[in-house]
Amino acid sequence: MRHALNVLVIALMSVVASPVALATEAKTAYQLGHGYRLGKTGIQLGGYVSSKLSGFSPRPWKFDVSDLSLFVSWSNGAKLNFFSELELEESISGGQEHGLSTRNAHVALERLYFDYLVNDLLAVRVGKFLTPVGQWNQIHADPLVWTTTRPVATENLFSKHATGIMLHGNIPFGEQSLDYTIYGDYSTVLDPLYETGRHENFDNALGVRLRYNVDEDLQIGLSYVDFNLLSIRGAPDIRHHLLGVDLAWTYQRLAVTSEIVYRNNNSAGNAANAWQGYIQGVGSLSKHFYAVGRYEFFEQTSNKLGQVGVLGMAYHPSPPLIWKLEYRYGVNNKDFAPDGLFASFSVLF
Amino acid sequence: MHRLHVFFRICLLIAALPVFADHQSLVIVTMKTSPLQRLSLDALKRVYLRKSLLDEKGRRWIPLNLPASDSLRVGFSLTLFNKRPEEYENYWNEQYFQGINPPEVMASEEAVLRFIAMTPGAIGYVRKGSVDKRVKILNTLIIAEPH
Numbered sequence: 001m002r003h004a005l006n007v008l009v010i011a012l013m014s015v016v017a018s019p020v021a022l023a024t025e026a027k028t029a030y031q032l033g034h035g036y037r038l039g040k041t042g043i044q045l046g047g048y049v050s051s052k053l054s055g056f057s058p059r060p061w062k063f064d065v066s067d068l069s070l071f072v073s074w075s076n077g078a079k080l081n082f083f084s085e086l087e088l089e090e091s092i093s094g095g096q097e098h099g100l101s102t103r104n105a106h107v108a109l110e111r112l113y114f115d116y117l118v119n120d121l122l123a124v125r126v127g128k129f130l131t132p133v134g135q136w137n138q139i140h141a142d143p144l145v146w147t148t149t150r151p152v153a154t155e156n157l158f159s160k161h162a163t164g165i166m167l168h169g170n171i172p173f174g175e176q177s178l179d180y181t182i183y184g185d186y187s188t189v190l191d192p193l194y195e196t197g198r199h200e201n202f203d204n205a206l207g208v209r210l211r212y213n214v215d216e217d218l219q220i221g222l223s224y225v226d227f228n229l230l231s232i233r234g235a236p237d238i239r240h241h242l243l244g245v246d247l248a249w250t251y252q253r254l255a256v257t258s259e260i261v262y263r264n265n266n267s268a269g270n271a272a273n274a275w276q277g278y279i280q281g282v283g284s285l286s287k288h289f290y291a292v293g294r295y296e297f298f299e300q301t302s303n304k305l306g307q308v309g310v311l312g313m314a315y316h317p318s319p320p321l322i323w324k325l326e327y328r329y330g331v332n333n334k335d336f337a338p339d340g341l342f343a344s345f346s347v348l349f
Numbered sequence: 350m351h352r353l354h355v356f357f358r359i360c361l362l363i364a365a366l367p368v369f370a371d372h373q374s375l376v377i378v379t380m381k382t383s384p385l386q387r388l389s390l391d392a393l394k395r396v397y398l399r400k401s402l403l404d405e406k407g408r409r410w411i412p413l414n415l416p417a418s419d420s421l422r423v424g425f426s427l428t429l430f431n432k433r434p435e436e437y438e439n440y441w442n443e444q445y446f447q448g449i450n451p452p453e454v455m456a457s458e459e460a461v462l463r464f465i466a467m468t469p470g471a472i473g474y475v476r477k478g479s480v481d482k483r484v485k486i487l488n489t490l491i492i493a494e495p496h
Contacts, residue, residue, distance in 0.1 A: 033445070034451075035445065044450070046445065071448070078408075078409055079407075115448075117403055119407060120402065120403040120404070138447075139443050139446055141446050144439075170395075170400045170401075172391065175391060175394075216430070319439065320442070348442060348445065
């Protein structure tokens with residue numbers, strides 16, 4: 001009896017004293033930039049916030065908390081996922097022409113979709129998603145990019161969003177792989193929140209994007225989309241064709257990205273045909289400081305060829321946080337990318 | 350003079366040795382009842398980068414990591430990806446923006462084994478000496494573990 005009691009005590013002591021038993025099984029504590037999980041519901045909350053300041057420009061100086069984005073995602077642990085991004089834009093703004101106010105604040109539904117994983121090579125997405133043209137549009141959140149300003153070529157010639165159906169996946173070839181996306185947009189039918197006043201919205205579109213991952217440091221992309229724009233709805237049926245190529249290359253402490261897009265249409269004139277592009281380099285100066293340089297060009301319908309250069313610095317003290325400061329200067333650029341000094345602070349949460 | 354030259358070269362070679370001098374075996378493990386018998390290193394990379402979300406039987410992968418500061422995690426990352434865990438931080442930020450989370454982080458090798466023993470689709474890595482009958486071995490890696 002005494003022997004059995006001793007064995008029991010030793011067994012209990014070994015369990016209680018075991019560092020493994022004391023340790024948390026999974027590291028579930030909240031971590032900045034990783035979102036917050038609601039227990040075992042499969043729901044995760046996250047997002048990012050960004051504030052911007054612009055000045056020394058032909059336009060009045062301006063400050064705003066430009067984006068407050070909330071992500072809600074859910075997975076059933078098997079083949080079904082949900083993701084949504086709701087954005088409060090210009091929640092607080094102020095500047096040379098008016099004091100601090102919330103009058104410009106508005107809510108926008110950036111993304112809302114379900115993904116169904118058919119198998120490991122194919123997923124079907126239904127809902128509203130970011131248009132897969134180039135790289136920047138798909139990772140445009142302020143904490144993920146190196147400049148406060150956005151290259152004209154990444155937003156001017158096509159809609160930033162599409163609503164419809166997408167087939168996507170990743171096909172491996174040994175150590176290389178190919179990301180593919182094929183999508184159709186039916187915003188006017190499927191998106192109850194589409195805004196008739198927003199000229200950049202698709203009316204309907206059909207597109208494809210391929211990205212060849214040569215290795216982890218070099219990716220080459222090709223995008224094509226055939227579309228109508230909402231702004232010319234009711235006008236003669238003008239369909240646009242947009243072709244884009246993009247590249248991302250990292251070498252030691254240097255990262256180079258570039259995108260070039262060309263858009264034409266099927267109308268007799270070619271006034272709306274346009275080439276736009278940029279090339280950007282980011283170099284690490286120290287552990288947390290980065291220098292950024294970018295050259296952009298953009299053909300525009302109402303002006304001569306616009307060109308700008310951007311020179312800036314970024315302070316990236318930890319992965320979710322980034323401070324940016326840059327100066328942009330150019331020619332024929334007042335409509336889309338005016339001169340000025342731009343600064344911002346962004347954080348993923 | 351010649352001997353001095355040889356001695357100097359030997360000193361240089363020793364100085365040039367990587368800081369990861371201790372090599373050890375690490376095993377890739379999954380649930381005992383899994384129908385999988387083996388997983389290639391290319392497939393393992395895709396699972397840990399969350400490019401592969403389902404196994405060949407259509408079951409959701411649940412890859413597990415140790416904390417980023419754990420020497421076994423660092424060795425695993427250097428051997429499989431030739432990069433340290435922190436070099437993937439921007440990659441995971443971008444994936445997070447797309448609604449994809451990095452592998453779950455477990456507190457210890459024992460926690461990895463316990464989780465895998467109970468969870469279909471879970472996959473992780475532990476030292477060869479830590480493995481037991483609760484799990485099935487899918488592959489073995491020889492890693493250089495940092496001091």
